[in-house]
Amino acid sequence: MTRGSPGWLGDTQWRDYGRKLDLWNAFAGPELRALLTTLVPPTSRLVLDAGCGTGHVSRLIQDLLPQTSRVFALDLAWPHLVSARRRLCRTLQADLRALPLSPESFDLIWSANTLHHLPDPVESLKEIRSALRPGGLVAIGHGSYLPDMLFAWDSRLERLTNEAVRAYYRDRYGRSETELAGIRAWTGRLRQAGFSAVTARTIAIERISPLDEDASAYIQECLFDGTFRGRLSPYLSPEDDAELEALMDSQSPAWALTRPDFHFLQTFTVTTGRKPGPA
């Protein structure tokens, strides 16, 4: 298919982390739906979800638009596209580094938590720009890299945990601190790629105890079991590591998710830009 590695976070045509994507979208679904309601122009006739994953947002966008509008869900990974198709999405397998799309055809291109996976996000934004009609809108959604609040009752352990996760990611992907920090620099990248009227808007996804099932499942499976547990020991003192393990262990009396003071906060930023030209 296409040249070189598809990105620096390990994505391939066959890589499947659909379960994580389903958990995130179920968790953040109410906020994402509300955000899209204000963001998606009702006159959009042709829309692309670039890096659609399992197609949750593609489906939300389609449901906001008249039946005559068409939403295409594009991704590199076949396993994700199979799930997207089950959500009644029109799917397209393609690489965002070289989009096989007619120029100047889409009214809106949405892309969430995807372009930072690519080796050169600005090049991919230029591909997106070329597929947009003049005056068309691009919207790049990006969750905060780590939760903004995780252990509200102990900011020291929260800070150390976040630092340990960053160090773990740097080692896992062989990336520098600057590269990881640059993940959120979308306003500058949109301008570099030739978009005008750039805006940014951040929403908060916030949950307190008692947690509902979607929040428990996302925080436990994606964050605790899928990212933190058993991986952070090299970056923490033995005492902090033991305390953190107990907080993340559903069998422990110290399990964070049943504490009455559990308070979780994660931000999600959408950066938009317009392709210059008549609307």
Ligand SMILES: C[S@@+](CC[C@H](N)C(=O)[O-])C[C@H]1O[C@@H](n2cnc3c(N)ncnc32)[C@H](O)[C@@H]1O
């Ligand atoms: C973190 S997921 C986000 C999925 C979805 N937007 C969501 O928010 O649930 C990133 C997605 O980008 C896809 N992806 C990674 N590199 C890609 C590329 N070069 N071209 C197209 N899709 C790519 C992955 O397969 C994955 O589905």
